[in-house]
Amino acid sequence: MRAVVVRPPAPGATVEEVPAPLLGPDDVHVAVVECGVCGTDLDIVAGKYGRAPAGVPYLILGHENLGRVVEVPPSAPGLAAGDLVVATVRRGCGACPYCRAGRSDFCATGRYTERGIAGAPGYFAQEYGERPEFLVRVPAPLAPIAVLLEPFSVVEKAIAQGEAVRGRVARPSPDGTGVAASALVAGTGAVGMLATLALRSRGYAVTAIDRHDESTVAARVLRTVGARHTNVAEGLAALGADRFDLVLEAAGAPSLAIDLIERLAPNGTLVLTGIPDARTPPLSVPAGALLRGLVLGNRAVVGSVNASHADFEAGLRDLATFESRWPGAVGALLTARRPLAEAPAILAGRDAGSIKTVLTVGTGAGPAPAR
């Protein structure tokens, strides 16, 4: 079958003919429909990380996936041929209590694999096999946008983590209804935009920041969902004196992440989802004032990575809500669909104008065309 292949740590990606997956007796056989390209893929192609499976000289790239079931083993009665499915990414270490409890997103050993990233083949390929417990069935009406479910699961977990940390603060009103909350989302890529929609649907007043003017697709979608857009190309001073109850960082830029701490309102929580390069040169940080602000304001910073099966399921429910409330808004985030053959060029560099580029893999049985 054809697949996008990398050979970490060597940079570059190629489309090659590779052996079809070997299916075990309990594996569901899935034909890939389409896959999203994300910053992690670009980092792997740039040689920053990535790891081939043991004993295999290459890694099939790709983790944001949508596929259609070809064949189902008797051990997977909940699935049928023709079902649309999204596969989760991480496979637990099997040793720590989190992985044994099915929460490999909290793996305590770090000895997990991640399909398309580290130690397990990804989904930029014509087909794959997977055990049914790692597949999430997608309702047919969500087919045109379900390729966003995997990145959205990361958002669902991040927001849940942030709200859980916020929940430690005493409920501010005696009747338990709380007060109106404000959120700042840093970054208007797919993660930042999906986070904005999710926070808007939960009632937050949302400000989303990026380095662009009002002419982008992101700015248009922000208007559609009632979020404020602020161009911070000249710095966070563009936010004036505003502080926020929940700040979600989806850019992976260390200096921005640290500056965001100062944008927390009292009792506010900053959720970090971007994964910065560990080799970033040290920064000069006003640590005294920063830590003093954390303490005196009961502020929190929490990192969140990956997602659980429940986060994928929550994502499906929220995607349906978005489609109902803001028809077409999610689909607008899929700014380009390109054939698999173009993958090497697409993976060679970030396209500043795009939100999410999707590689089309399957033919015939794929989802309806994007609007």
Next chain:
Amino acid sequence: MRAVVVRPPAPGATVEEVPAPLLGPDDVHVAVVECGVCGTDLDIVAGKYGRAPAGVPYLILGHENLGRVVEVPPSAPGLAAGDLVVATVRRGCGACPYCRAGRSDFCATGRYTERGIAGAPGYFAQEYGERPEFLVRVPAPLAPIAVLLEPFSVVEKAIAQGEAVRGRVARPSPDGTGVAASALVAGTGAVGMLATLALRSRGYAVTAIDRHDESTVAARVLRTVGARHTNVAEGLAALGADRFDLVLEAAGAPSLAIDLIERLAPNGTLVLTGIPDARTPPLSVPAGALLRGLVLGNRAVVGSVNASHADFEAGLRDLATFESRWPGAVGALLTARRPLAEAPAILAGRDAGSIKTVLTVGTGAGPAPAR
């Protein structure tokens, strides 16, 4: 009456004759028994902060207090003359939803006052008046150690905050019993030592760090309560490769606080309680690696300040538990009791050998002598 007086921002403290407190009709009249000296007091005396009440040219210092009720208004049926009481410190802004709900420790406006610190008279004085809702009645058997209740309330809140943040992580075992947790406490002053006792009593394996050898009172008490002591005078490398589920910072040193982030186990939480000087020169921080570790390990950092009435009540329960489990361990933290007249000298500098110095104010009706 005699009181320890400061005139912020001028440095220095004096013992002076000042007018007795004016009691309102709903105020409980309290004779001070004794008061603890804390780092905040020293910072105020050093001119770093502190604020006199509006219209008053001086601030009566002191917030760690123990007193005996002299007279009770009809509006305070739960108290009686002769009762031992500890007064809370912060008085809310009255405007934000947290203060209106009785949780001024989460005040969202910052326009609170704090007795002995900012805008309200403290307890280094012979008497004070206070409304009954800000007084916590102390059972007689706890009299010898109850002067530690106020700093302990800060510890109770900090641990509750840390455990609430830890609680957002999926329970690691299917039966919900969790796994054994490890804690690191940075600092063996009163806050660090009380935190160690509280964490030990909750079943944590605790390591406490300071810059001293095994000859100190703190090291002896750590042995008594089954905590490990590590001297990190040569740096955190003395901890080897150890990582911890809960780290409690009680030193207020920014560079140490940042280094502690790297001591978090996966899914670990760092609770900051020390209040660093905002004028600390900027530090060079390996922000990329640090933030990457927070994200990939689902790690969290949370600041905690002040305490609620419920935290004081929890502190009373825990102090009774400590007395039962480790008789004399808490009393040993009261390393010196000195007359009020010595306050200016005591407040002029930190005594490296002491854990908690107490100023004895009342005569006759005071608690039993320390062991």
